[in-house]
Amino acid sequence: MQRNLKALSDGRFDLLIIGGGINGVAAAWDASLRGLQTALIDKSDFGSETSAASLKIVHGGLRYLQHLDFVRMRESIRERSTMLRIAPHLVEPLPFLVATSGHFMKGPEAMAAAVIMNEIISCDRNRYITDPARRLPAGRVFLSPRRCRELVPGLERHGLNGGVIFYDAQMYSAERLTLAFALSAAEQGALLANYVEATGLIREGSRVVGARVRDRLQGDEFEIRADVVANMTGPWSDIVVSLLSDDDPDRTVLRSKGIQMVGPPLTRGVAVAVPGRQKDPEAVLSRGARHYFITPWRGVSLIGTTDTVYRGDPDDFRITEKDIEDFIGDINASCGGFGLRREDITFAFGGLRPITETNLEKGSTAARKYEITDHRRDLKIAGLISVVGVKYTTCRFLAERVVDLVFDQLGRRSPAVATARTRLVGGEIDDWEKFVAQVTAAAPQGVGAESARHVAHMYGSQFGRIFELAGGDAEAARLVPGSREVLMAEILHAVREETAVHLDDVVMRRTDLGSQGYPGREALETCADLMARELGWDAARREEEIERTERIFHFPES
Ligand SMILES: Cc1cc2nc3c(=O)[nH]c(=O)nc-3n(C[C@H](O)[C@H](O)[C@H](O)COP(=O)(O)OP(=O)(O)OC[C@H]3O[C@@H](n4cnc5c(N)ncnc54)[C@H](O)[C@@H]3O)c2cc1C
Known part of the structure; x- marks a missing residue:
């Protein structure tokens, strides 16, 4: 491109x-x-x-059951299957634990009914998906409270009496x-x-x-x-x-601000929903609080998402320290077992959702x-x-x-x-595990198994483009300092083939050096040096680019 x-x-x-x-x-x-x-x-x-603010869930729309909105649920299930098919390197199954307490609407009876309804409504969820690693298993009814606590050690729920597992999907990199x-x-x-x-x-x-x-x-x-x-x-x-x-134009029409935080692993391989304090105004079956999701993602937890009114210019959107503190406070208030502290949070990211007239009329954000x-x-x-x-x-x-x-x-x-x-570029993969083995075997000298797996995810069937660069140049086969997976070849490829023109394009979106927090000064300088050589930056431009990227990881007080 x-x-x-x-x-x-x-x-x-x-x-x-x-x-x-x-x-x-x-x-x-x-x-x-x-x-x-x-x-x-x-x-x-x-x-x-x-699009970079998303919680990375490819939703089958289970939440719509609560709203009795079967049309939207079918649409989401169909599109989730499509994503698993057309981009198998970037979308994979995600188990979701829903804990139950008491009886009826939040209890095991309602959840059992929800699992059965979900099975019926999503009975064709694996149609045309032949890769065993991308097929979504059936939901599992009734885990014991003990098993729920094993999966989510911080789970605190008054009257916890069990849980069920549903399957959704998750993006490796949005x-x-x-x-x-x-x-x-x-x-x-x-x-x-x-x-x-x-x-x-x-x-x-x-x-x-x-x-x-x-x-x-x-x-x-x-x-x-x-x-x-x-x-x-x-x-x-x-x-x-x-x-x-x-x-x-009036640049201050209402919008909704949503943020997510990157924190320590709070669950063992499952996503979980915990109730926040905001009410869900659209729910038909239960007018309970909106839920926050805690999802396991590549060794960390993604915790999201808030939904508060934003009245400023969208160009001025920033996440503040206060947003992060408030969010941590709300998570701890609804589930103190996680005991989150500010120093546990390595990064926060977010974006704005539009608020349409129709939704304002319904009192929703x-x-x-x-x-x-x-x-x-x-x-x-x-x-x-x-x-x-x-x-x-x-x-x-x-x-x-x-x-x-x-x-x-x-x-x-x-x-x-x-x-x-039609598969997306990179999506020509029929069996994920065999494919990863093939990519690992093809890795040039000096490229380890962890990098090879990462390359398989990020570039899919186009992995050869990265390995060609890494194979022909020892510097390109090296890891970016501080990273366990990202190869210098990826920086070259981003600039030459993927229109990366700023350092943050490379750090945040072509590679994911910065997706879990500040990658370190050495990583930024190394990438900037390589980009300066490719794009002819002088010393001032190189410094400007580093500063611009560092600002992404600094949050103003308010
Ligand atoms: C916090 C949060 C979490 C979310 N989590 C999920 C999730 O887990 N799963 C899910 O399915 N959905 C999720 N969503 C919703 C999803 O992320 C959005 O609906 C989707 O990304 C919107 O994409 P978009 O292309 O419409 O907008 P954007 O991604 O905002 O793209 C609009 C683009 O327009 C450009 N632009 C603006 N003005 C101009 C101009 N004058 N000239 C040229 N370009 C311009 C901007 O630079 C921007 O890149 C989440 C949303 C938020 C806010």
Whole structure:
């Protein structure tokens, strides 16, 4: 994938997508697979905003049982299976413990019914998944309280009388999964560029015919012409719509702030839900508190997620020390057994969820359902579609709906949709365990088994690209200082093939050096040195890049 701005400004596209979060890149992949000339821009890096904030759960939507929303539950189950099929290197099964106490709604009776209903509703969850390592087992009814405490030693629940296990799925890396969609779109001919911001929408009469944009690296401004523009900017979508008028947009409409923390391993291989203090206003069967999830992820726990009102400019979103302290306080108040302290938390990350009119009317904070707006209907403007997605898991399906509407706006008949049965770049794997053995055997000299497994996850069937670099250069086969898995070859590959232009692109999204906390000064300097050689940075730029990356790990007091 190359960042080709000349081709963007010279081209005439069927579709321009503004926003390269998971929903935008999934739409770019679908559109290009269906033969549309497609362009995509993002003002930051691909997947660097809400899509990097996710708790990494590929949800089958068990929660919707509580809301009796079987349609959304089926949609989530279907899309979870699709993710396990098209990206088997990046999505894997995740067991979930639900503890029970007392009787009836929170007790074993209700949970037994939920397990049975889930089995019935998800009976086809493994259809077309042949890899044993990616098939989701049936839920398990009734673990003893003792077994529950073995799995989650800090579990404190008044009247705990057992638990059940459900299976969901988890992303190995949300950032690489977003990138896999982007790379797949590029492979189909889409042109994608990070760090290009839409600053205006070009109108001809009552039709949008493209966008004015600014390259945030060099400062150049130019136009991108397209018959349809899809505004897929998530929490920024209202701001992008307001580019239609000359007035300054109101950048302070309500949004919901969600954060997660990275902490010590609090469970033994299972995810668990603990009730927080906020009520769930949408629940039909139980108006209990919203739950926090504690999920085991690559040797640590991910603890999430909060949902509080945010009134500022989305560009100013920051996590503060106070957010972290409050969150720790709430977790300890609902489950003191974990005894979390600030020094246990190695990192916090988060993002904003859009709040739609419909949800505000229901008294809820974050939007619960995606919204696709055809602006022919509300603004009488053709050529512009706005999309607000609410779930990473269902991005493929949302993209399908958006691209259907693009064909409608173009007045063209769409070919069949292929995204549910086409593997993403890197996803050509039929048996995960055999594949890992094959990657380990192919590892060049000096690359250990832990790195080889990591490469298998991050690059899937494209692992050879990394090993080629590592095989030809002893420096590239070395580990980044302080990392047990990340190879220097990955930095080279990120810059040469994956449009990484800032140090934090490499540290946070192409590799995951920073996903569990500060990787250390030496790691940053080593990566910056390599990037400086590849990209011609001078000493000042190198220092700027290190400072910019270090800021990600510092949280202001309030
Ligand atoms: C805390 C939290 C936890 C979550 N956990 C989960 C989970 O476990 N599982 C799950 O399925 N879902 C989860 N979600 C939901 C999911 O992460 C989001 O629904 C999804 O990532 C939204 O993706 P998006 O592409 O719509 O938005 P984004 O990822 O925010 O992408 C929008 C992009 O638009 C770009 N942009 C904005 N303005 C412009 C402009 N003018 N020009 C160019 N580009 C622009 C931004 O830079 C950004 O990259 C979670 C959400 C949050 C907040």
